[in-house]
Amino acid sequence: MPDVVTLVTGTRKGIGRALAEHYVRAGHRVVGCSRTDVDWTLEGYAHYRADVADERAVKELFTEIRRKYGRLDHLINNAGIASMNHSLLTPLSTVHKVLDTNVVGTFLVSREAAKLMATNGFGRIVNLTTVALALRLEGEAIYVASKAAVLGLTQVLARELAGLGITVNAIGPVPVDTDLIGSVPKDKIERIVRQQAIPRMGTAEDIANVIDFYLRKESGFITGQHLVLGGL
Amino acid sequence: MSADLVRLIVDAVQEQCEGRGSTVAAADLGPETPLLGRAGVLDSLGLVTLVVALEQTLEDEYGLSVSLADERALSERKSPFRTIGTLAEYAERLIDGARQRA
Numbered sequence: 001m002p003d004v005v006t007l008v009t010g011t012r013k014g015i016g017r018a019l020a021e022h023y024v025r026a027g028h029r030v031v032g033c034s035r036t037d038v039d040w041t042l043e044g045y046a047h048y049r050a051d052v053a054d055e056r057a058v059k060e061l062f063t064e065i066r067r068k069y070g071r072l073d074h075l076i077n078n079a080g081i082a083s084m085n086h087s088l089l090t091p092l093s094t095v096h097k098v099l100d101t102n103v104v105g106t107f108l109v110s111r112e113a114a115k116l117m118a119t120n121g122f123g124r125i126v127n128l129t130t131v132a133l134a135l136r137l138e139g140e141a142i143y144v145a146s147k148a149a150v151l152g153l154t155q156v157l158a159r160e161l162a163g164l165g166i167t168v169n170a171i172g173p174v175p176v177d178t179d180l181i182g183s184v185p186k187d188k189i190e191r192i193v194r195q196q197a198i199p200r201m202g203t204a205e206d207i208a209n210v211i212d213f214y215l216r217k218e219s220g221f222i223t224g225q226h227l228v229l230g231g232l
Numbered sequence: 233m234s235a236d237l238v239r240l241i242v243d244a245v246q247e248q249c250e251g252r253g254s255t256v257a258a259a260d261l262g263p264e265t266p267l268l269g270r271a272g273v274l275d276s277l278g279l280v281t282l283v284v285a286l287e288q289t290l291e292d293e294y295g296l297s298v299s300l301a302d303e304r305a306l307s308e309r310k311s312p313f314r315t316i317g318t319l320a321e322y323a324e325r326l327i328d329g330a331r332q333r334a
Binding site for chain 1: 277280281284285287288291297
């Protein structure tokens with residue numbers, strides 16, 4: 001049986017890196033990408049420099065995947081950036097940056113992944129949203145808007161790609177101790193956590209557990225779903 | 233119109249049809265064969281899969297990365313996806329353009 005090939009975007013650090021390591025441990029051939037090189041290596045993991053919002057770079061990444069592996073089974077759209085700021089203090093350049101990476105990037109990578117997955121009539125796409133979406137968190141208007149768009153993409157792509165054997169689902173993590181939330185004041189994180197049914201920070205393992213479920217062959221009847229961690 | 237491109241599209245259409253459980257002989261497929269509509273050999277999902285397969289074949293055989301379903305294709309008054317022949321002509325124009333840019 002050919003190796004299972006899993007692409008994780010945004011693997012330089014944080015959740016993306018942890019997911020890449022998790023799926024290497026699970027025996028997948030893992031491909032990762034980020035805008036810059038990574039300062040770590042792992043047998044079974046191949047890294048490419050690609051900005052997910054750059055169409056040419058994304059197409060080149062998929063040309064490489066097709067040539068090297070000839071298939072793609074799973075895509076985890078993890079690459080994302082956040083902007084924690086009051087909307088009245090958010091410059092347009094930040095709006096474009098967040099939307100480009102989170103929305104355009106998720107779309108471009110999903111589109112190219114689905115083309116490759118369609119050739120095998122099987123694929124799993126998992127998008128990352130955020131607990132901030134469920135909480136309508138103030139101070140994160142553009143980030144939340146971008147993740148609302150990711151959720152919309154998830155639900156429509158689920159319908160468009162169902163006939164090709166591809167499922168598309170989303171997971172909304174609660175705060176995990178990564179650089180993404182590094183600029184968020186500690187008391188704000190604590191306020192978010194207190195609103196959860198299970199009031200603790202999330203871990204990469206919590207996220208991997210849900211993604212494992214979405215990726216299973218037996219989960220072929222589950223698509224367009226959004227699972228938020230922590231009981232929100 | 234390039235005979236090679238027509239053959240490539242005929243092969244891809246035949247593969248799509250077989251993959252979707254209908255049998256069409258290659259001899260019955262040619263430039264005039266309608267792709268979509270009542271007389272068409274593909275449904276909408278079949279056309280999507282055909283476009284994807286063709287883009288990949290063009291990359292493999294011609295070394296060119298082209299998007300068949302780009303803004304130009306979607307905004308043309310007469311869709312290039314009407315028949316095998318119109319698609320071959322459209323692909324040929326894209327290939328020529330990509331070669332000139334390279």
